[in-house]
Amino acid sequence: MRFSRAAHFYIQAAALLALTRHASAQDDGFDCRFSYGDLQYDLTPLAGEHRIMRERKSPPTTMRDVVKFNLCADLDIEDGTDARDQCPAGTRACLITINEKDDEDDRTVAVIPLATSSSAAVHVQRRAVADGEFALAPKGIILTFQGPTYPDSSDDSWAQTFNLRLTCSTESSGLTFSDYDGSDMWAEWSAPSGCGFGAAPPDSGSDKPNDDAEEGDGSSGSHMGSGLGYFFLLLLLAFVAYFGLGAYYNYSTYGATGLDLIPHRDFWREVPYMFKDVVSHLCSAVRPRHTNRGGYIAV
Structure with a gap:
């Protein structure tokens, strides 16, 4: 059967569209479920938009850094807010710096996308040693979300990251803004999701229990x-x-x-x-x- 040039064009376009859909399906974004080492992690209880902030005094004004993030989904685009005052679609963490001055309206002076939704841009490591200490740190993990460079149109731009120290705890508490140096933003959070679960079964013939298991006959x-x-x-x-x-x-x-x-x-x-x-x-x-x-x- 012979096809016209128009038919060939439509066939190639359909094939390209199918490949594009397949490639996008390969990375639907970080979904908060993953395994690391011998443990499984489910961070979906921490899903949803969260906000943390810090204030920096610079009289006669105050600089307020607000970080919005969602570990398990992209941040929503806010209706009625100028697109220049919020991060673009596909952002997981966004830092907005607001300048406040008495008797004047607040001004948004910086909008920085800290993290993207791509699962390939998320890295996990186990908390091994406390920062600056030799003692063992509390059990937990560190999540690092990579983002684009900022500002993207300047020669003096910096790659952005959103880093979350997630500590194992019996209840959620202590979500705080830790530090931001112009490139790496750090936050702290204690939650049960940082503990992990479902350790890999021991080798056959081994009766060694898991570290968190209760003592039994073995x-x-x-x-x-x-x-x-x-x-x-x-x-x-x-x-x-x-x-x-x-x-x-x-x-x-x-x-x-x-x-x-x-x-x-x-x-x-x-x-x-x-x-x-x-x-x-x-x-x-x-x-x-x-x-x-x-x-x-x-x-």
């Missing part, structure tokens, strides 16, 4: 073995202390030397013979007795 054997080891260790230390203190007493009191230093030497000299008698008695007790034909028991 740990009783290890505790029993540990207790038995401590018992023998204490017994050995008691013997060492007994012989050491006894030898010192015999030396300091009687001036004993050599084998005479052994405390209760006569008793320990008889121990091998007592052990031999015990073994002999046990052997005779378990040895089967044979009877003769007359019914007498051999003595």
Whole structure:
């Protein structure tokens, strides 16, 4: 079958449209569900638009930095607000700087897209060490959302990032604006979603429980073995202390030397013979007795 040039054009356009839709379907944006290491994370309880801010005094004005963000979806475009005073579509985190002065209207002096919705622009790392400290930090993760450069039309532009330190906690609290240096914006948040769940199952044949699991039957054997080891260790230390203190007493009191230093030497000299008698008695007790034909028991 032969096609006209117009038909070929429409076929190519349809194929290009299909490829574009397929490519966009490959990255529908970060959806707040992911795995990291041996844990699964679901941040959907933290979904929705949140706002945090800080104020910087610069008399006679005050600079107020407001950060709007939504971890799980793009920020909504606000109707009735000038497009120049809000971030474009496809933004996950937006910083707006407002200049305030008494008796004058507030002025928006900067609108900075901090993060995009692409899942490829989101990076996760585990909180390992507290900033500037050697002590271990609380359990949790750090989310880094990458954004475009700002300003995009200047030679002196900086790549923007929105960084969230998400700490494991029993309840949500402490959402704060931590810092912004013109490129990296940092926020702090404590929430149960930062704990993770569903650790990978242990290898087959291994009874080692998860770190967060309650102690059960699988740990009783290890505790029993540990207790038995401590018992023998204490017994050995008691013997060492007994012989050491006894030898010192015999030396300091009687001036004993050599084998005479052994405390209760006569008793320990008889121990091998007592052990031999015990073994002999046990052997005779378990040895089967044979009877003769007359019914007498051999003595």
